[in-house]
Amino acid sequence: MNEMRPPQHGPDFRSDNVGAVAPEIIEALARANRDTATGYGGDTWSLELQKRFGELFEAKVKVYPVATGTAANALAMAAITPSHGAMFCQERAHILTSEVNAVGFFSGGGMLVPVAGPHGKVDPAALEEAIAAQGKGLMHRSQPASLNIVQATDLGAVYAVDEIRALAATAKRHGLKIHMDGARFANAIARLGCKPADITSRAGVDVLSFGMTKNGGLLCDAIVVFDEAAAPAIQWHVRRAGHVWSKARFAAAQLLAYVEDDLWLRNAGRANAMAARFDAGLKTIPGASLWAPIEANEIFLKAPAHVIDGLERDGVRFFRRAADMARFVCRFDATEAEVDAVLASLRRNLSNG
């Protein structure tokens, strides 16, 4: 692990993307950088990856490394949705708000249908209503095909195991395939302390976008398929989109290093611990409130605009979602000193109000 030092330019909570790469992953790349290896996933690292993820998820899985979370989401959803399909997702879901409708593009016409729910979670009753309103069997309507859920959610909340089971049961009752956007899957598992299978294969999830980049990875996430029958054409989707690297061993080497000795959970645990420290500090500061409970590594803070201005003036880096709303994301390499500096700034600016 890198020596944890606060960034030179002040506390940086803009995103978990702004963090470093875990040294273990860089070292794994250096180890893989020898000799020759078969291209396009025929190498020993890629074959080992299939086996290792099968153990990790306690299921027969197919793993497809891809370059980004967006690619994972788009290709996974495209593989479980026909071109005339309706894809249900929470109204704040990343696939709806931030990916230029890549899921619609790669599915050849699939339509996103937003569903309400608290803290970025899909509400089961709202899902039932949305499916009913979609007009199953009607010639004029996109047909209910798939459900996307985000774990941890886009507002930093974490679905409990039973919540995922219940949603999956509803979705399955209506014949929907289920995709989980796990850009922050590690943070959710670290929070829940459950087995990866408990919220995926055993809960009814068909396909997972397994995030790595945000949690200490370099340039790779992965699609994990639990039910091959749900996504029979996925390998062609992935290949056609250009996500089968000729030097695939370097993608697999990253993913193998990421799960070795629980590196992924240690990194996520650190990021979550920084968010928990934030949470504990906020409880002692009157005047600041939260949009969603802090359950993973993200904080959505509500405070008067002049207070958020003050944070900016103090050199705190974060993402300003609105005049009175700031998002902070804890990196795996964030430090306690960074968190404490934000809390001190917040305290000062609130008392200046």
Ligand SMILES: Cc1ncc(COP(=O)(O)O)c(C=O)c1O
């Ligand atoms: C919930 C969620 N899903 C998917 C993504 C997409 O990841 P990438 O930026 O690697 O395409 C992000 C990135 O911010 C995200 O927050």
